[in-house]
Amino acid sequence: QVQLVESGGGLVQAGGSLRLSCTASGSIFNINAMGWYRQAPGKLRDLVATITSGGSTNYADSVKGRFTISRDNAKNTVYLQMNSLKPEDTAVYYCARQTGGSWLRPYWGQGTQVTVSS
Numbered sequence: 870q871v872q873l874v875e876s877g878g879g880l881v882q883a884g885g886s887l888r889l890s891c892t893a894s895g896s897i898f899n900i901n902a903m904g905w906y907r908q909a910p911g912k913l914r915d916l917v918a919t920i921t922s923g924g925s926t927n928y929a930d931s932v933k934g935r936f937t938i939s940r941d942n943a944k945n946t947v948y949l950q951m952n953s954l955k956p957e958d959t960a961v962y963y964c965a966r967q968t969g970g971s972w973l974r975p976y977w978g979q980g981t982q983v984t985v986s987s
Contacts, residue, residue: 871895871976873964878981881954885985889949891964891978899942902967904975905949907960907983914963918949919972932958954985 877889889905904919918938919927926938937950947964964978 873978875978875981880984886952898945903947904965906963909960956987
């Protein structure tokens with residue numbers, strides 16, 4: 870059974886930084902694409918960033934140049950480094966693992982809250 874456990878969320882002032890971590894278990898980590906999504910109150914869950922098994926990355930326009938996704942296959946862990954945080958980045962951030970080569974039905978972590986104060 871796949872398990873994804875996030876950590877690293879918290880409260881930070883605008884302009885600050887946070888690093889989220891997600892450790893996976895229950896599957897072969899290095900063959901799956903991983904990603905981060907976020908969901909703000911009253912809004913849909915949106916893609917933040919993804920990274921393939923080969924290290925290719927993709928970002929939402931709203932975070933390009935500020936966020937960096939990376940992975941350490943030896944540690945079964947994916948990271949999201951978030952810099953220059955803005956109040957509009959406030960959301961619950963979810964780690965996700967792609968299934969069957971698609972993001973239609975990913976495995977989800979439990980989520981970690983990120984709050985950016987102005």
